[in-house]
Amino acid sequence: MDHNYYTSKTYGPSDPMSKDLWVNIDQLEKDKVKIHGILSNTHRQAARVNLSFDFPFYGHLLREITVATGGKLESALSVVVISVLNANYNPFEDHSINHLKRYRTALVVQWDHVHLQDNYNLGSFTFQATLHNTGRIVFAYKEVDSYSRVDLLSRFFLCLIFYVRRRTIYEYHRVELTKTRITNSSAVEMMPLPTCLQFSSCGACISSHINFNCSWCHRLNRFTNNNKGNDSVRCFSSIARI
Structure with missing residues (x-):
């Protein structure tokens, strides 16, 4: 599926790629795996x-990410939201980490064997998110069937948000996935598409083949797209918040 900024592909339980995209942490050497003590034993917690x-x-380079017990990743400035399986989870037990x-x-x-805070008896959830240096993002789901029986407002998505002014939130773009295709032993792979921000010269921008209406941002000293919203606002936000 083409989302302008990403292409995504969902793999079902019978697809070999679902198994290949799952990282079996249990088989790794213990010194190569970090069990986060705070996240493992605290409800509604996050850590950088x-x-x-x-x-x-979305063309911006991040060197820090915030991991939340609620099944999502964010940036330190809360402008990046990567919702893997967002809900109100509580580890509850020592093995749920x-x-x-x-x-x-x-x-x-x-997120290993986490339970819903208000519905422990529904069962546990085990899922992963992998961020690659190429910008590739993988969501892998091992145990999530109980999720379909819960009326949750959250969805599986990527979202870039700018805080333009105080109390003003501008949603730059969202990639929303189909909830019904997320099952046990499924996975989603998202590949980034070229963006205007990667170009630093007119020649590179003109010779590219991307479907954006780009313009030069003097503050950012880069090209930025103007496919929706006010470009000057987005340009300013890029400098102030990313």
């Missing part, structure tokens, strides 16, 4: 994680 690489998100595995070119985060 330094990346060992530049992670491109958040694992973090850091590679030189990727970060793997696993």
